[in-house]
Amino acid sequence: MEKAVIIYASTHHGSTRKLAEAIANQYGIHLIDATKQQEADLSAYDLIGFASGIDFGKFYEVVEQFLEDNLPENKRVFFLYTCAKVSNRFTETIKTAARKKGAVILGEYGCRGFNTYGPWKMIGGMNKGRPSAEELQGAVRFFESLLQQ
Ligand SMILES: Cc1cc2nc3c(=O)[nH]c(=O)nc-3n(C[C@H](O)[C@H](O)[C@H](O)COP(=O)(O)O)c2cc1C
Incomplete structure (x- = not known):
């Protein structure tokens, strides 16, 4: 198997x-x-994933920073996220960096994840039990589908 x-x-x-x-x-x-x-040496990996919760429409800063600091040139990458409500726009910024x-x-x-931000906290949170x-x-x-690409 490819190293991921x-x-x-x-x-x-x-x-x-x-x-x-x-x-x-x-x-x-x-x-x-x-x-x-x-910091990490990612040069030996064939498949590199970046995964994050969504914070105001974007991946967490720390993940994007990791990509900027450590992703070698010309790698095969993919993205995973959880959020309040799925939108394919959430990966725009990190894709540009990649x-x-x-x-x-x-x-x-991407899929939904438990969210207690702001007013949701008072009513027990949103997306309980998710993912x-x-x-x-x-x-x-x-x-699995990436391994077959
Ligand atoms: C400060 C803050 C901002 C958030 N902004 C968004 C957002 O813009 N869009 C969205 O769908 N979810 C948003 N969420 C919900 C989280 O992305 C969601 O709960 C996610 O599952 C958190 O992932 P984690 O538990 O892996 O950190 C926000 C949550 C917090 C706490």
Whole structure:
């Protein structure tokens, strides 16, 4: 199998980490928590994923910074995210940063994640129980499809 890694930040409720872990449990790939580790040599990886919760329409700053600092030129990359409500615009900014490194963008997978931002906190949060078991399986299937590309 190709050598793969997912760099993630999942600081709100750990929802995005669940997506990354579902894939890692199935395929034994490496995970890097970008909030704990800011540097890594990614040159040996064939497939590099960036995973994040969404903060005001974008990936967390720490994930984008990790990409800017560590992504080698011309790598095959993919994106995972959890959010309040899915939108393909959430990856726009990080995709632009990846393209500056000549990355080949393979695809993205996003789903809902538990959200207690602002007023949601008072009513027990939004998207309780998400990502669901099906959504975690969806992330694994998405990764599988990348291996076949
Ligand atoms: C400060 C803040 C801003 C957020 N902004 C957005 C947003 O713009 N769009 C959205 O769909 N979700 C937004 N969310 C919801 C989170 O992206 C969602 O809960 C996500 O699952 C968090 O991922 P994590 O638990 O892996 O950190 C926001 C949450 C917080 C706390």
